[in-house]
Amino acid sequence: MNRRPVFLITVLCFGFAFFYIPILSMIVYSFNASRLATVWGGFSTRWYVSLLSNDQVINALVLSLKIAFVSASVATILGTMAGITLARFTKFRGRMVFSGLVTAPLVMPEVITGISSLIFFIILADWIGWPGQRGFTTITLAHITFSMVFVTIIVQSRMLQMDRTIEEAAMDLGSRPWQVMKDITLPVISPAIVSGWLLAFTISLDDVVITSFTTGPGSTTLPLLIWSKVKLGVTPDINALATLMVVTVGIGVVAAGIILNRAERRRLIEERMAHERDG
Amino acid sequence: MVSAEEPFLRIEGVSKSFGTFQAVKDVTLTVGKGEIFSLLGGSGCGKTTLLRMLAGFEEPTAGRIFLDGRDLAGVPPWDRPIHMMFQSYAIFPHMTVEANVAYGLKHEHGMDKAARAERVAAMLDLVQLTDFAKRKSHQISGGQRQRVALARALARQPKLLLLDEPLAALDKKLREHTQFELMSIQQRTGVTFIVVTHDQEEAMTLSDRIAVMDRGEVKQVGSPTDIYEYPVSRFVAGFIGSVNAFEATVLGHDGPHLRLEVPALGGAVLARDPLGVVVGQKIGLAVRPEKIRISKDRPEGVNVVAGQVKDLAYFGKDSLYRIAMPGGALVQAHAVNSSRGDEGVGVADWDDAVWLSFDPSAAIVLVD
Numbered sequence: 001m002n003r004r005p006v007f008l009i010t011v012l013c014f015g016f017a018f019f020y021i022p023i024l025s026m027i028v029y030s031f032n033a034s035r036l037a038t039v040w041g042g043f044s045t046r047w048y049v050s051l052l053s054n055d056q057v058i059n060a061l062v063l064s065l066k067i068a069f070v071s072a073s074v075a076t077i078l079g080t081m082a083g084i085t086l087a088r089f090t091k092f093r094g095r096m097v098f099s100g101l102v103t104a105p106l107v108m109p110e111v112i113t114g115i116s117s118l119i120f121f122i123i124l125a126d127w128i129g130w131p132g133q134r135g136f137t138t139i140t141l142a143h144i145t146f147s148m149v150f151v152t153i154i155v156q157s158r159m160l161q162m163d164r165t166i167e168e169a170a171m172d173l174g175s176r177p178w179q180v181m182k183d184i185t186l187p188v189i190s191p192a193i194v195s196g197w198l199l200a201f202t203i204s205l206d207d208v209v210i211t212s213f214t215t216g217p218g219s220t221t222l223p224l225l226i227w228s229k230v231k232l233g234v235t236p237d238i239n240a241l242a243t244l245m246v247v248t249v250g251i252g253v254v255a256a257g258i259i260l261n262r263a264e265r266r267r268l269i270e271e272r273m274a275h276e277r278d279g
Numbered sequence: 280m281v282s283a284e285e286p287f288l289r290i291e292g293v294s295k296s297f298g299t300f301q302a303v304k305d306v307t308l309t310v311g312k313g314e315i316f317s318l319l320g321g322s323g324c325g326k327t328t329l330l331r332m333l334a335g336f337e338e339p340t341a342g343r344i345f346l347d348g349r350d351l352a353g354v355p356p357w358d359r360p361i362h363m364m365f366q367s368y369a370i371f372p373h374m375t376v377e378a379n380v381a382y383g384l385k386h387e388h389g390m391d392k393a394a395r396a397e398r399v400a401a402m403l404d405l406v407q408l409t410d411f412a413k414r415k416s417h418q419i420s421g422g423q424r425q426r427v428a429l430a431r432a433l434a435r436q437p438k439l440l441l442l443d444e445p446l447a448a449l450d451k452k453l454r455e456h457t458q459f460e461l462m463s464i465q466q467r468t469g470v471t472f473i474v475v476t477h478d479q480e481e482a483m484t485l486s487d488r489i490a491v492m493d494r495g496e497v498k499q500v501g502s503p504t505d506i507y508e509y510p511v512s513r514f515v516a517g518f519i520g521s522v523n524a525f526e527a528t529v530l531g532h533d534g535p536h537l538r539l540e541v542p543a544l545g546g547a548v549l550a551r552d553p554l555g556v557v558v559g560q561k562i563g564l565a566v567r568p569e570k571i572r573i574s575k576d577r578p579e580g581v582n583v584v585a586g587q588v589k590d591l592a593y594f595g596k597d598s599l600y601r602i603a604m605p606g607g608a609l610v611q612a613h614a615v616n617s618s619r620g621d622e623g624v625g626v627a628d629w630d631d632a633v634w635l636s637f638d639p640s641a642a643i644v645l646v647d
Contacts, residue, residue: 169369171356172334173383174435183382187373267417274420 030239047240064205064222071143072200079151080193087159105146114213117142134216142214143204151196158192285348287312293342295328302328304495315465315472317482320492326475330441334363362437366444368428370416376427377412383435402430422453442474479519491515512647516565523610527564529556536639543608548582550642563645570641571612573626574634583636588627
């Protein structure tokens with residue numbers, strides 16, 4: 001194994017460089033003292049300070065988090081129900097249509113979803129006078145429709161892996177189907193539900209296209225704000241904002257990885273110990 | 280044990296079809312209270328489908344099931360006083376051992392908290408898992424999981440306990456030990472057990488009675504001895520233990536015996552008369568290997584045939600011989616290695632000319 005796969009390592013380095021040099025340069029330039037984003041003017045944290053005192057940014061962040069939270073929660077409830085239905089009920093009238101409709105947003109171009117949502121909201125406002133003003137409600141509704149499918153797919157695949165006999169065992173021990181769902185099925189698939197929620201939350205948080213179609217005056221989410229600011233030229237405070245987001249997400253991912261890894265290792269050790277007791 | 284007027288469990292003409300496939304065909308069985316009853320058969324024989332109909336997971340296409348006089352038709356699984364131990368054990372992975380055992384008790388509305396805790400403790404004690412109460416399913420071994428499943432199924436004191444291949448997931452050493460443990464727990468609790476198994480040895484040691492199933496039908500019901508010594512069909516004789524089977528023609532009656540022409544053995548033999556066969560009828564003849572004696576010298580009596588040792592397998596306490604008949608057929612014979620003489624351990628060696636003999640009572644006539 002002394003022969004080093006030079007070619008492979010080179011390709012790998014190029015790949016990583018391609019991914020991470022832009023992010024690194026953005027982080028470096030967020031500490032730039034100069035007003036010009038691409039000219040180094042010495043180290044400074046002034047953009048972070050100005051960012052935190054910028055009400056526009058704070059408001060956009062709060063709105064984004066609110067939309068992401070509500071839409072992820074609703075999408076998780078609906079998506080879980082759809083996932084369970086698709087996994088459990090293999091034969092019912094219109095299953096193909098239902099399955100197709102649920103997964104359509106996955107392949108639908110975002111622009112189409114955005115435009116159709118916009119037209120739908122306009123027609124709806126014409127007919128029943130609701131939603132009167134586009135903003136939080138319309139963005140949230142649009143986000144629910146396209147993030148639900150991710151929850152559905154995660155939950156459905158977890159349900160298909162699940163050992164069905166544990167549900168039968170609970171039924172056999174006296175539980176009605178709804179009690180089985182509450183006591184057994186939902187707790188067992190809960191990790192899938194949580195990861196579905198996280199995915200829906202993330203997708204909602206960074207969506208630009210659909211949000212820009214369904215938003216209204218005064219409702220600017222963080223990605224929309226960044227997008228509109230960039231149109232006027234990249235300023236260092238955007239770099240600072242993006243750096244904060246990268247660092248937050250990075251810490252979250254690394255922490256989750258460490259926790260999961262530890263739990264998995266402990267589980268393996270315990271399983272091995274349990275097994276040896278038989279031998 | 281079975282009361283004359285109404286048996287504890289009565290399965291009456293039960294059939295089950297999945298589409299055009301008939302998994303269970305017109306099964307009628309009765310099981311007495313406190314019995315260990317086995318459904319024995321190969322895969323796809325319908326034994327598991329029958330078990331699932333008892334548990335309530337499948338409804339029979341035809342026929343009825345009565346438990347303790349109550350018709351179970353349309354009763355959902357959660358309302359049946361029948362609990363099941365699943366082949367995979369189906370331990371709830373997100374609960375501790377204790378919570379698994381306690382799960383069914385939450386539906387016992389007459390029970391207070393202390394009584395429940397007491398029952399759980401008693402069940403854990405019964406299966407010797409008291410020290411493991413707080414563990415989760417991945418923290419216990421396969422044998423312990425099997426005991427959790429048993430304790431959980433017994434906790435609500437079911438009238439009937441269904442065990443689906445209870446020992447199949449365990450390794451051989453553990454299986455023997457667990458078999459006796461199951462029997463002792465059954466005796467202590469007095470619960471009626473119905474065991475589904477494909478392992479004939481397991482069925483023989485565990486059960487009071489066995490139903491042998493094949494392609495959805497019950498072929499024979501009886502005690503392990505009945506099934507082994509008095510099989511009623513070629514299938515049952517071949518399925519339980521090993522057997523030498525020959526085709527034969529009835530020549531005539533000879534006192535209490537039947538005289539048969541058996542071409543494979545090169546002549547006429549005497550067999551126990553099962554009554555109801557006629558001269559000239561084609562039947563099957565079965566002789567268990569351990570009921571055939573091997574000797575170097577020609578023995579006295581009837582049913583003596585000559586042959587040559589073709590093959591032998593030495594197992595220590597006994598040996599299995601394959602003897603070639605003059606007609607070319609191979610006959611298996613078991614002999615206990617009781618002597619340890621100078622001429623070798625067994626009765627005969629490779630290529631030795633030997634005499635085989637068996638009592639007429641050991642020869643089973645199979646009409647079916």
